[in-house]
Structure formats: C-alpha cells, structure tokens
Amino acid sequence: xxDVTQTPRNRITKTGKRIMLECSQTKGHDRMYxxxxxxxxxxxxxxxxxxxxxxxxxEISDGYSVSRQAQAxxxxxxxxxxxNQTALYFCATSGVGTDNEQFFGPGTRLxxx
Amino acid sequence: xxxxxxxPGPFNVPEGATVAFNCTYSNSASQSFFxxxxxxxxxxxxxxSVYSSGNEDGRFTAQLNRASQYISLLIRDxxxxxxxxxxxxxxxxxxxxxxxxGSGTRLLVRP
Numbered sequence: 730x731x732d733v734t735q736t737p738r739n740r741i742t743k744t745g746k747r748i749m750l751e752c753s754q755t756k757g758h759d760r761m762y763x764x765x766x767x768x769x770x771x772x773x774x775x776x777x778x779x780x781x782x783x784x785x786x787x788e789i790s791d792g793y794s795v796s797r798q799a800q801a802x803x804x805x806x807x808x809x810x811x812x813n814q815t816a817l818y819f820c821a822t823s824g825v826g827t828d829n830e831q832f833f834g835p836g837t838r839l840x841x842x
Numbered sequence: 843x844x845x846x847x848x849x850p851g852p853f854n855v856p857e858g859a860t861v862a863f864n865c866t867y868s869n870s871a872s873q874s875f876f877x878x879x880x881x882x883x884x885x886x887x888x889x890x891s892v893y894s895s896g897n898e899d900g901r902f903t904a905q906l907n908r909a910s911q912y913i914s915l916l917i918r919d920x921x922x923x924x925x926x927x928x929x930x931x932x933x934x935x936x937x938x939x940x941x942x943x944g945s946g947t948r949l950l951v952r953p
Contacts, residue, residue: 762940769850771929771945772886787940819885829874829933831941833885 732756735820735834743842748807750837752820760823761803762831763787763795765816772819778803810841845869846944848930854950859920863947865930866912875913876931877904880946886929890915920951 733754742748752761763775764787774787776795784795792814794806807814817838821831847866855861867875874893878886890897892913896905903916917924930944 764943769945772943774940777940817883829941830876830888830891831886833887835885836883838883 731835733820733822733832733834735818735837737837738835739838741840741842742810744811746810746841748810748839750805750807750818750820750839752803752805752834754801754820754822754832754834756822756824756832757800758822758824758832759800761797762821762823763793763803763805764819764821765789765814766819766836767816775805775818807839807841810839812841815839815841845942846930846932848944848947850945850947852948852950854952855920856952857920857922859951860916860918861920861949862914862916863928863930863949864912864914865944865947866910867930867932868911869932870908870911872932874933875904875906876941877913877915878929878931878943880927880929882926886943889928917949920949922951922953925949925951 736751759780762777764772766772773789775793778784778797796804817836819836820834823831845868877889879889880886890904892904892906901918905914927946927948929946931941
C-alpha cells in the first residue's frame with residue numbers, strides 16, 4: 730500500500746464550488762505539505778504543517794485553506810473554486826531523520842470549469 | 843534572481859549518451875541540495891542528495907560548486923528509462939524544512 734495517499738485522484742468542478750482534497754500518510758511523519766504544479770512553473774508551496782497544532786502559509790495560499798485533522802491527515806480546501814486553480818496538486822510529508830527528503834502522494838488533477 | 847533556476851530543456855539525447863544539467867541557486871547559505879525525478883503525470887521522487895562537494899550513485903553524479911552557486915547532475919550511459927523531468931531542490935532562506943523546487947529540466951532519451 731502507498732505511504733502517502735490522496736483523494737480524489739481526478740476532479741472536475743465548476744467555478745464557485747467548494748472542493749476538498751484529502752491526504753493521508755502512514756509514514757508517521759509530523760510534517761505535511763500541499764503543493765500545486767503548473768506547466769513551466771514547477772511546484773509551489775500552498776500550505777505546510779509541522780505538527781497537528783501548526784499551520785503555515787506557503788507562497789501561494791490565497792484562495793486555499795487547510796485542516797490538519799490528525800498527524801496522518803492533512804486536507805486542502807478551495808472555498809470557491811476558480812478556473813486558475815486548475816492544476817495538479819500534491820501532498821507531501823517529511824520527518825525527523827529523513828534529511829529533509831519529502832515523500833509525495835500520487836497527486837490530484839483538478840479542473841475548474 | 844529566482845531562488846532556483848533550471849534550463850527547462852528538453853534535452854534530447856541518444857541511448858548511451860552522457861548528459862548534464864545545471865541548476866543555479868541564490869541562497870549562498872544553503873547547505874543541502876537535492877535532485878528529484880518526476881515522470882510524466884507522476885509524483886516527484888528523490889534521486890540524490892548533495893551535502894558537500896558531490897555525490898555519486900551508479901550512473902548518476904551530482905556536483906556542487908558553492909563559489910558559483912550551482913549544482914549539476916551528470917547522467918552517464920543514458921537509458922530510455924531515464925526519460926523524465928529532473929527537479930533541482932534547495933532549502934529557502936527562512937527554513938531548512940521547506941524546500942524550493944526548480945521548474946525542472948526535461949530529458950528525452952531516444953533509441
């Protein structure tokens with residue numbers, strides 16, 4: 730079984746809808762991250778969390794919110810989706826002793842019409 | 843200057859060729875660097891870490907030039923399966939636990 734899972738894997742939605750992307754991990758890591766990837770722009774950090782009580786904005790947090798429900802779960806919400814949020818979204822984790830290596834989920838492809 | 847810059851490519855090389863990518867970074871205090879590999883529509887995965895002057899793993903060699911603030915990835919004897927996008931990754935100025943990803947260099951290895 731995959732260590733980092735994301736649901737859904739693909740989602741098509743309409744402008745203005747609320748969307749939640751979920752991430753779960755079985756690696757026992759404290760740190761979790763949400764990124765989006767757009768062609769030519771690479772991975773950009775949306776939010777990150779270093780433990781259950783710690784939530785931090787990344788470089789492009791506007792229009793997004795997150796919830797760290799447990800050590801193993803970190804969800805990303807788009808309160809009112811807009812077309813320029815169409816992207817590939819990745820969740821990642823890292824832990825003490827991993828030398829900063831981040832382990833990624835398989836990604837969620839989101840299309841906002 | 844962007845924190846991490848890479849040539850997007852694509853680098854189109856025949857099997858067996860040697861190919862090298864460079865990546866420049868702006869944070870002179872960075873101590874650790876990484877190369878991740880990303881296959882099309884898949885998640886990035888760690889390929890190599892670079893902590894000192896360089897690192898070698900089989901056909902792959904990563905080198906660090908602190909004076910010029912760049913790291914390189916050399917792939918010898920290219921295989922078809924090496925076709926992927928290679929992401930250069932460095933820690934940002936304010937934290938060693940977040941990572942800044944370059945936009946990637948695409949490699950195509952042809953038969």
